[in-house]
Amino acid sequence: MTTKPSPQKHLFLTIAQLFLGLALISLSTHLALDGERYLAALNAGGLNEYHAFGLLVCLSFFSGIFLIAQHVLSQGGSNFGESFDSALLY
Numbered sequence: 335m336t337t338k339p340s341p342q343k344h345l346f347l348t349i350a351q352l353f354l355g356l357a358l359i360s361l362s363t364h365l366a367l368d369g370e371r372y373l374a375a376l377n378a379g380g381l382n383e384y385h386a387f388g389l390l391v392c393l394s395f396f397s398g399i400f401l402i403a404q405h406v407l408s409q410g411g412s413n414f415g416e417s418f419d420s421a422l423l424y
Contacts (some may be wrong), residue, residue: 351405358398371380 365372369387376382 348405351401355398355401355405358394358401360398362391362395363397365394 365387369391373382373387376387
């Protein structure tokens with residue numbers, strides 16, 4: 335027997351996943367644009383010897399993209415317009 339998750343829980347997870355994806359993308363953008371200050375702090379402490387800053391920016395950007403893509407691909411089976419309309423009703 336399988337049970338379907340409640341729509342409200344599914345909507346909450348969807349919103350959380352999209353919000354987290356956008357937050358990660360905005361974090362990577364902020365770090366990339368304002369990187370001089372962060373790089374100076376990392377270099378002063380000797381923490382950037384393995385290019386940790388670049389890895390952090392790339393990892394957060396790609397994590398955000400993958401979270402949003404995962405949500406979009408999971409919605410492929412259903413009609414996007416219907417899903418959007420039902421989300422607006424909550």
